[in-house]
Amino acid sequence: MITWLRQHWRTFGLTLARLAGNPLATLLNVMVIGVALALPLGGYMLLQNLGSITRQVTGNPQVSLFLAPEAGKADIAALEARLKQIPGVRAARFIPREQALEGLKRSENTADVIATLQANPLPDAFVLETGGSAAELEKLEPELKALPKIAHVQLDSAWVKRLETLIELGRTAVLILATLLAFGLIAVTFNTIRLQILTQKDEIEVSKLIGATDAFIRRPFFHLGLIQGALGGLAALAIVYLCMLILNRSILELAQLYGSDFRLGFFGFSDCLALLVFAAFLGWLGAYMSVSRHLADIEPR
């Protein structure tokens, strides 16, 4: 066991030394893997951020009920009573048309337009607070539409739902991209290891002749694949982090215009670790396939 560990440790050191001994080739290989991983990783980061925005917005979905112009005071009172009985409706707030107009007058953007109006074009409205998700709100819609004296039901959740669907679509696209590029990573490692095996052909042959086990001969290549994969993963994280910093500068300006302090957030520690482990595993897999395929070809004669 100690021998085994010692040999692994020594192999690890030798592999690092070999990688450091050929910095340009190492850098290029790591960059290829890094860029390949950075594409789906960056997409994933954007989606995660979009997801967190929609969660903030959908935390408290609202429904606006616009009443028909002919609705009178009695109708409004009757409606209010009925709304409170509908399960899923937490609160119903009545907004008279005069109050809505006042609101618009106070708003800088619309005040000028409102001033030119002769009559109030706005209808009376109810704003419903619901606790449910976008899907539950959707179920509520036909019931609300069936109420008397209702001209229009505006679901706050409609665009959120569209956004959620879009994010879901994006997630699928990122997954497909990630799968394809994972194969790319395996292929890159496969080739690197193949070249390394060819470079060390003499050493492998002599080692076999003087009593090296197959496990011993394979070991440095597994280490190489593993280290290269992990370095590639590290490069991908660095690339995505840098891109995030650059994007955040513009996003901050944009967000300030909307009075928000939104900015892109990076992955947590466990996500980063998971990515490194995954990249290292893919590197190992590529090395494993390459070694299985090519080492048998070197048989001393």
Next chain:
Amino acid sequence: MISFSQVRKSYRGGHEALAELSFSIETGELVFITGRSGAGKSTLLKLIPAIERPTSGTVLVNGQNIGSMRRPAIPYLRRNLGLIFQDQKLLYDRSAFDNVMLPLAFTGHAHKDAARRVRAALDKVGLLAREKANPITLSGGEQQRLCIARAVVNRPSILLADEPTASLDSASAAEVMEMFRSFNQVGVTVLIATHDEALVQRLNPRVLVLKQGRLAS
């Protein structure tokens, strides 16, 4: 220690390298295998470390049957043998020291212990002063001695050498032969294939003469 009985080895294409070969070598013997090129000397030597397997017949090395030996067992057989190859197989991307270190890399010696054994082996072949040299800068005789150091660093019980003096001048060849004799004197079984008859006669050892894959005498 090494015994061949009714050994036949034919290669694909029908060329028969060895036919009906039977002999045995006891522990501590010094044996020469001579014969013209193509007589089967190299094939005979390759059968012992299982680089080649016999087509029929039995090859026993330390009681193990080479013909039926499973692949994973082969490395452990080879660690007990010291091999000196016709084409030397030195690695030119590392120092003489590291070349001799190679067989100890996978036997799990602590680095300090291994380094001591490497220096002892280099000392025995007179190359201790050249341990940092790249093998390409060594003379032909020195390269051959480096091969011997690599073969003996593991303290094998059997030493196999294929044409170890082929490319050497007579003085270097005599030096190398003297080395083999000194290993034999400390109990190592030594088996040398050569076509250098003059060199063989001077040592007066046991000689197996091969002729077209059979023993001639």
